Amino acid sequence: MTAPTQTFASLRDHLHQCALIASAAELLQWDERTMMPTQASEFRAEQVAYLSGRAHAMRTDSQLARWLDELEGWEAAADPHSDIGATVALARKDYEKQRRLPGELVESIAAATVRGQGCWDTARRNDDYAQFQPALDEMISLQRRAGELLADPGQSAYEGLLDQYEPGARVQDLASVFAGLRDELVQLLSEITVSARQVDDRLLKQKYSVDGQRQLSTELAKAVGFDFQRGRLDETSHPFCTSLGPSDCRILTRYDEDWLPGSLFGTLHEAGHGMYEQGLRPDWYGLPPGTFVSLGIHESQSRLWENLVGRSLAFWKHFTPQINETFSQTATPEQWHACFNRVQPSLIRVEADEATYNLHIIVRFELEQALISGELSTNDLPFAWNERYTSVIGVSPPSAANGVLQDVHWSAGLFGYFPTYTLGNLIAAQLYESADEALGGLDAQIEQGDFAPLLGWLRENVHTHGRKFTADELVQNTTGKPLSAQPLIASLRRRYAMVYDLA
Structure with a gap:
């Protein structure tokens, strides 16, 4: 059986790789808001959707669950406010939450985000709400579905979304x-x-x-x-x-x-x-x-x-x-x-x-x-x-x-x-x-x-x-x-x- 320290090292390395992919997507989105040509939005949406999908796949990999199961009861993770304890406890929580979202939904939201922000920018400059409304309808539909999947029993879809930003808020x-x-x-x-x-x-x-x-x-x-x-x-x-x-x-x-x-x-x-x-x-x-x-x-x-x-x-x-x-x-x-x-x-x-x-x-x-x-x-x-x-x-x-x-x-x-x-x-x-x-x-x-x-x-x-x-x-x-x-x-x-x- 693998020693807990080795298992934790594997878990930590995996989560770090997830962060690397997510940061690459963030870089593309920063570029989108600062320097990207306006005609590049469709391909940028494809790029960001791909990276977001890859990061989501890694965050919901069943190997994560196996590592977390192996770390169950590990003395070094007993204190939830220690570095190790917080990592194990919150990795489990994040894994369970992310598993509720299908990969295709994550990719669709990521792509719609790029398209939507570009559409909003143009509509705001033109003072034309109708130009933005279809993108807003698409995003609301996607977010409503995500909220319903993320919501815990007794929570509304909106609270499922709110929890992503302010955990536990009602x-x-x-x-x-x-x-x-x-x-x-x-x-x-x-x-x-x-x-x-x-x-x-x-x-x-x-x-x-x-x-x-x-x-x-x-x-x-x-x-x-x-x-x-x-x-x-x-x-x-x-x-x-x-x-x-x-x-x-x-x-x-x-x-x-x-x-x-x-x-x-x-x-x-x-x-x-x-x-x-x-x-x-x-x-x-x-x-x-x-x-x-x-x-x-x-x-x-x-x-x-x-x-x-x-x-x-x-x-x-x-x-x-x-x-x-x-x-x-x-x-x-x-x-x-x-x-x-x-x-x-x-x-x-x-x-x-x-x-x-x-x-x-x-x-x-x-x-x-x-x-x-x-x-x-x-x-x-x-x-x-x-x-x-x-x-x-x-x-x-x-x-x-x-x-x-x-x-x-x-x-x-x-x-x-x-x-x-x-x-x-x-x-x-x-x-x-x-x-x-x-x-x-x-x-x-x-x-x-x-x-x-x-x-x-x-x-x-x-x-x-x-x-x-x-x-x-x-x-x-x-x-x-x-x-x-x-x-x-x-x-x-x-x-x-x-x-x-x-x-």
Whole structure:
């Protein structure tokens, strides 16, 4: 009989090979979103489908089950939070989940993702929802089938999809948390709306050169800790981050000379994702100890750097000389800070202020559930989108490009992804609160441009653990408390009190 150590070595090598194939598919998809000629999408879909199918076949190989059976009861794997224990336990869980999906469905989804994103890009540029609708119908049909197969007993198809991004999350629990958060945000918005002090945002109504934005975005990402020796910053139509290996993290942003905050905060957001990827253990790449725990935790890293750090007054006290020099301005840190924290209901999620951002997520969370369940058809989606935006956020989209076509997610099959943004906001505020206490006050460090203590704290308490703890366990272990909305509400009230007169 093979010794457990040898069996585990075989299991680890097999999972690493799966990760190699998956990373090759990720590279092709990164190229698709950055450099690929538009006419190459059909062949690219074939390439990505093939690689995704090969990776799925390896992840569901019956040999995996035999190795895992041999490791049953192995003393070295007894602790589920150890490197070996987490790898064995989560490899079994992943294997059982993946076995529910036929290979042909995995390949079909992968191909539809490439075609769908290309179709979405064109439709958004043309402001033509009808051009995108057939691709969306195809993706919804594929994702509904996948969700039904992935769902555990008692789960809906949507929850089967949600579980891929936030393991263990249930719609009822999320809806309850979001409802409470919504009430708090509505109250905060009402106080800001009637405040006698409002923001003079003429500073942001100027044109800012794209070259200057490129330069400053790169400098900000480098300053907070994104390692350009192990990553790069590029441009795309919808910002994202992808990891192509333990030392190859790609972050992407977009530039608009009429909207400076988009590139600056988009870059800080993606840099936060990238620093999490760069903080995962490279010797366990593709295995649970070297893989992120959930998208809620991943989003907490991006939102922490974008908002808790990047929108703070301390941050702009440090970077005001730099931004003024780059764009020939004479504004004070307080003026930049006020402009970057102005609250106003808006159409575009990625440009929303913190007070209204989660309302954008609530709209999407409700709509995508209805799309997957079949309660809402794609024929009625634009009307439903506009109706929700008017009633929930208080703005009415004038076009599909600024409405239902603004996000890439559904074209990429990412149903169940949106709720993780709000979870990320909640987790980010709670982590930042604990880091601030542990490090003796972050404002003074940030004002001096010293971001290493915060990044080091996140490395130690979040990044290095990989998937060895669930998201709930990680939050509890790191902060000493279960997840709560109160740190986020308290953080928003403190920051907005610097800009508005709050009750």
